[in-house]
Amino acid sequence: MTVDAEGKVWPRRRPARRGEGDRLRDDIINAACALLEESGDTSALSLRAVARKTGVATTSIYLHFEDLNALLRAVKSWWLDLLAEEVEAAAAGAGDDPRDRVRAIAHAYVNAATNEPARYQVLFSSEITPPTAGVPYLGVRAYGSVLERVREALPASADADMVTLQFWCALHGLVTLRQTRPRFPWPDLALQVDDLATRLIDSAAQGV
């Protein structure tokens, strides 16, 4: 048991058995996820808060992570994988029309971001520092597979790279503005996403 400033009592975690030292690593990541889902703010995450939530001494975090940034990287990497999985699953389950697949991707992206706003904020409100220099961004693979889906939905003469980019930017803007300007008179989310998809796909159908 530990007691915090407010006198709140935290259960103390039982030490792992020999050979199971990595259990703590997972527990720490889960605690950090929970805290970040509450705040959505990476700069509000502290080693001490994570330790309290995990039920462990602050210093124990150093056994598994070099510092707070390394822990944050682990969380971001995990969440980005989840996002990519959701998007790819939506594309795969969307029937045969390639345009429907692109629409499905767009909806899946904004739904994932909207259902877990704090996760999306953590992922996209700051750069994700790669584990080692020279490695590409996490997420480039997922972006590439979306690009392929867009290419399949457009005529060969269209600029699929640009359309994909505009799509991503617009969806990102749509999601983040809704989060930071909640009192703006937003239209229905799905309606706006559909409208955007129509405009971008149609513009490309003109051959650009």
Place this chain on the structure above:
Amino acid sequence: MTVDAEGKVWPRRRPARRGEGDRLRDDIINAACALLEESGDTSALSLRAVARKTGVATTSIYLHFEDLNALLRAVKSWWLDLLAEEVEAAAAGAGDDPRDRVRAIAHAYVNAATNEPARYQVLFSSEITPPTAGVPYLGVRAYGSVLERVREALPASADADMVTLQFWCALHGLVTLRQTRPRFPWPDLALQVDDLATRLIDSAAQGV
């Protein structure tokens, strides 16, 4: 003179003369602006840092602002006005073709955001709490005038509200993603903005 933790010496500000007490208010806002332009992070702003930068005792800030949030609101309001002015000036100076005016607005918006990235982040990475409840968002007037410009550029059958909204979202996404994913292989900024404008205006020219 004051001395901070690193032994760095700060010039102490001369007190205002009688009747000029509001001078300090401006000095404080300027100091806060400078700090926020360096960090772009509202949560990194502290009363103590502002006081040091102003050359004044920390407690003196309370003479003019109820708390940090009130100071932050003043900065945001000021910067939002600057942004709106830049955009409106660009629209006014863009010739007679209403489509050119819309393009000019788009370029002015992203240029303002790109030239002062920290300002843009401060404005749009969190909600701007209005001074009093019931008052609309700061910036609604500016948004409305952009909406009018868009309406003038589209056929009457087009959904100018939706096009304006998509425009804003896409530009916002474009700007913020470039800031938080600087290592992504971005195309030329003006080229992407122009491409976006073309796609959205063309889609509306179809009458939607």
Place this chain on the structure above:
DNA sequence: TGTACATCAGTGAACGCGCGTTCACTGATGTAC
């Protein structure tokens, strides 16, 4: 013309807080002989 007083425009010490990081320490469990 002199002086007491009020007001303006601040100051400075102190408080308790949460934070990252360091350092030496501990207790249980497995293993070599």
Place this chain on the structure above:
DNA sequence: TGTACATCAGTGAACGCGCGTTCACTGATGTAC
């Protein structure tokens, strides 16, 4: 079968820092009489 030892999986006290906020105080400049 017993025991000394190594290792694993952590702990806990202490450090100095910057922070918001409080409180009583100060020094210069006007103003009433």
